[in-house]
Amino acid sequence: xxxxxxxxxxxxxxxxxxxxxxxxxxxxxxxxxxxxxxxxxxxxxxxxxxxxxxxxxxxxxxxxxxxxxxxxxxxxxxxxxxxxxxxxxxxxxxxxxxxxxxxxxxxxxxxxxxxxxxxxxxxxxxxxxxxxxxxxxxxxxxxxxxxxxxxxxxxxxxxxxxxxxxxxxxxxxxxxxxxxxxxxxxxxxxxxxxxxxxxxxxxxx
Numbered sequence: 001x002x003x004x005x006x007x008x009x010x011x012x013x014x015x016x017x018x019x020x021x022x023x024x025x026x027x028x029x030x031x032x033x034x035x036x037x038x039x040x041x042x043x044x045x046x047x048x049x050x051x052x053x054x055x056x057x058x059x060x061x062x063x064x065x066x067x068x069x070x071x072x073x074x075x076x077x078x079x080x081x082x083x084x085x086x087x088x089x090x091x092x093x094x095x096x097x098x099x100x101x102x103x104x105x106x107x108x109x110x111x112x113x114x115x116x117x118x119x120x121x122x123x124x125x126x127x128x129x130x131x132x133x134x135x136x137x138x139x140x141x142x143x144x145x146x147x148x149x150x151x152x153x154x155x156x157x158x159x160x161x162x163x164x165x166x167x168x169x170x171x172x173x174x175x176x177x178x179x180x181x182x183x184x185x186x187x188x189x190x191x192x193x194x195x196x197x198x199x200x201x202x203x204x205x
Contacts, residue, residue, distance in 0.1 A: 024061060026070075026085055031059035033077050048072035078109075078202045100202060104130050107202050110190070117192055120202070124151065124180035124187040135175040136201070140194040143169045144178070149187025153178050172196075 034044055041052040048055075049072060057063040065073075074081045080098045100107045106123040122144070124130070133154065144151075145167040153160045156174045161181050170176065180187045193201060 026065055027059045027061040029084060030055075030065075030073060033079070034059070037077070044073075044076060047076040102202060103134065117194055119190060119192050121147075122189045122191050124149070124178075124189070126183045126186060127180045128183045130179050133177040133179065135177050136172070137175045138172050138196045140172045140196050141169065142172050142176070142191065142193060143167065144189045144191040147188040147190060149185055150181040151178060151187050151189055152181035 034041075039047075041055055044050075044055055045052045050069060054063070054069070055073075058065045058069065070081060070084055074084055077084075078100055083098070098109065100109070104125060108121040108123070110119040110121060135154070146162050146164050148164050150164075151162050153162065153168055153170075154177045155170055156176075160168070162168055178189075191201075
């Protein structure tokens with residue numbers, strides 16, 4: 001709803017209420033996320049089940065997004081829903097950590113999404129609480145550093161255990177899986193993913 005109010009500069013004019021101002025910012029924020037990630041409308045449509053023309057109209061502010069449209073978009077970008085509909089704070093360099101859960105693991109982003117390399121703190125529950133291993137392969141490289149506990153890396157059928165203070169760097173072209181090696185305690189790592197690795201490990205495709 002629009003009201004005729006006095007603007008901050010003292011002149012009378014049309015001022016958007018808070019809800020409408022928020023909705024007007026959603027489209028540009030979605031477009032910026034998609035372009036930063038290097039995703040086409042067609043690719044995003046395949047991930048979300050939305051029609052490409054609908055996504056385009058939302059990005060250009062020609063239609064108001066509904067909750068049913070925003071939820072799959074938030075999942076595709078691996079960002080909380082409130083990050084899509086509220087303006088990010090300015091002047092604050094701190095990263096607001098919002099965990100993402102997938103495959104029984106917890107991923108805590110350690111930086112803002114940029115479409116390039118992305119760092120996460122990954123929490124692995126005891127091995128008995130993990131689902132069966134899912135091996136992935138994709139172009140690129142992956143790096144992780146073990147903060148605590150013991151992590152097992154299975155790479156092309158070869159199993160390696162890494163303890164706190166150890167790191168691994170490997171080509172993700174080879175089928176790989178990472179999990180906790182122990183059942184008496186959780187494990188934590190710092191992991192860095194490229195765009196494709198992040199999409200495989202963090203977001204649903």
